[in-house]
Amino acid sequence: MSCRVASADQRLYGNLHHYVDQVLSYERQCVVNKAIDVLPWIELTKLAKENVAGAGLDPNSLIFWDFLMAEAVKWFKRSFFKWMTAPKCSQCGCDTSAIPLQLQPTQEELNYGASRIEGYRCTSCDHLERFPRYNSVEKLLGTCVGRCGEWANCFTFLCRVLQFNVSCRDEICMRFLLNTYQIQVRYVVDLLGDHVWTEYYSLHEKRWIHVDPCEEAIDRPLMYEAGWKKEITFICAFARDHVADVTMRYSSNHGAVINRRLKSSFESPRLYNFLWKTTQRLKACLMENQRKELDVQLACDLVNMMVERTPGQESMGGRTSGSMAWIMSRGEGDGQSGDVKFVFRPSARELACNKMHMKYNCRRDMYERTVGQEIIPGWRNGTYSSYGVFRKEERDWKKAYLARLEGRERGSISWLFEVSEDVTMKDVRIRFCGSRFEDGDISVTVTSGETQVKLNCDQDSGGDLTAIPELAGTKTFCIDCKLSGGVGDCAWQHAQLFRESTESDAEDVTPFEVIICFE
Ligand SMILES: [Zn+2]
Known part of the structure; x- marks a missing residue:
């Protein structure tokens, strides 16, 4: 028993370090340059401005960023990234089916962070097809395919770049950014639940907002618990300058979360210690005023999360991404499907x-x-x-x-x-x-x-x-x-x-x- 706990713990902390590194990789200038070529930032900015104006609001106000985020997730899901259930056979184009076997990664695949390679057998010609689970956003910009891990990874990264880019090229937006804290994005991980998504900090609403690119869902944090019937226990957010426990935002029953945590093999104090130490380390790269602003932001978020919210109708739907079989195999949705x-x-x-x-x-x-x-x-x-x-x-x-x-x-x-x-x-x-x-x-x-x-x-x-x-x-x-x-x-x-x-x-x-x- 203690042995199993230790290995589960090791895996958890291995993963946590991996997510910290992943989010830091978004800042690499060579990768950012590649993303700038991929992002249709002019169109997205234009659409966002039109929508703000169409809603009778001031396109030069901070709410522009929320509209921009809505356009970005729409574009990402509908035009850019594809969902992968099983690859098509590269030899004859027929369907393939998964084989219960992990394949050995090649050096090239390893270079792009794919240590896990799924195997698929062609149903017609028997050809063995590989599906490398890439972690490198640089690679994902080219493959544009994956499941929620790849989706959230690439989307969070592109949001970061989108903000870099708009702020660099658009004078009006530049003005805001010079006076305000840089807009933040976070990669959010359900540590026990095998799903990931994005959060961004809304300058207009002054709070963190949930975005799930797979579902094109914005600000529906209770959808996993209410709609997908997930048991929420530990949810962590990873940003370039901090990590945070954001679990309570995603549950409408905080008592049940605490009970599950007490029963879980992960020790909360150790996890908090990790989050605290990592945040101190990451914050060190900020300037004094940015650090203060971040502290205020995080404190406000804690207060915000203390409120138990009830799921609205918008949280009640099952998953829309993925094939029915895939959804059913994960037991998401209303018991049988999404x-x-x-x-x-x-x-x-x-x-x-x-x-x-x-x-x-x-x-x-x-x-x-x-x-x-x-x-x-x-x-x-x-x-x-x-x-x-x-x-x-x-x-x-x-x-x-x-x-x-x-x-x-x-x-x-x-x-x-x-x-x-x-x-x-x-x-x-x-x-x-x-x-x-x-x-x-x-x-x-x-x-x-x-x-x-x-x-x-x-x-x-x-x-x-x-x-x-x-x-x-x-x-x-x-x-x-x-x-x-x-x-x-x-x-x-x-x-x-x-x-x-x-x-x-x-x-x-x-x-x-x-x-x-x-x-
Ligand atoms: Zn084939």
Whole structure:
């Protein structure tokens, strides 16, 4: 027992030192120069300024930085970094599956901090594919792929560079920075929970703000506990000039955190000692006034974290990054997966009327159940599952629709309808409108047990409600939609669902509608 504790402790402290070094590597000028070439900082700055102005705020005020961060995470997730589930075979392009074997790193891989090499076997030609888990941000700028570790590492680094860069090239921002403490970013690690993300210091709000680049989530610190059902125990933040215990920000039940800590094999006093000593060492490079400012910042953060907050609705969703299988293997989400798992079941009102009538309006992004006037806001909240899909609003064309995330080859989304034992579906009619451009592909299948029906979903021919007689007498069915195909950089836009004008509600046809009559 004591032996195991010692080795777990050794691993912990090994990791802690590694994170400190990692964040310090962000300051190396040669790496920063590479990142400056990669970052579209002019566009990001421009978008952020437009959004600040659009919100009726002063683009020269400190809130600019918060808008800049929002643009940065959007760009990072949608255009720059890719999620890796399993690599494609480099010989024949087919899928590969993981083999339970760590491969030996090459010297080159080791040079870029990849001591762990995952192995994958091609399902078609048997070729062995390698996936090195790089730690070097220099390397990640080129590979642009990984899982949460690579994502958070590269994103935290780029935020740091973004701020360097904007502050160097933009006079207005320069003015702030000359008078204020340099904007800070932190690499945040759930030490027992195997997930990492970013925090930045908001000059406007005067507090540290959570950013998860994998999820494009900003300021939703309770999402891991409330949404992913993680047990929060030790969460540490690593910056170039300090390390800090930020656990309490991520839990709405501080008593439970303390209980878990008492039972955990990690000794809190030893951990605090490490954090304190490391911070003293890192702070030594700061100037006197910066050191004082940092001390105030950290003290305020401690007070801020003492407040137990309750999770809002925005923290309740499961993971959106990663494939379903990957999410399930990690046991995140609501027990089985990271999906919403919403099921349309008839209410008492609907049963009394022998009818359920659901309409989804993309302009207002909400589901409406006409019997009983129930509203479900947000497309995701009415889905059973979805993967790689988002709602796009085109400001210039004044259209809204669902499409797969930029850069994703595939997106999928499903809705589930179910009645209880004593009720049977008699008549089911569905309207499902999709818009295809180039060779974008939309495939819609309605499934109930063994029965599978393909739905025609072209915008023009999809205008009518389609009766599905095969569903008569059943108790449940699922509508599955898969988005793929398209050409070039905009391929994701070539398969759109529920495209509607954002200007008026005058459309006579709801793009997605399900009517079920009961027996
Ligand atoms: Zn192959």
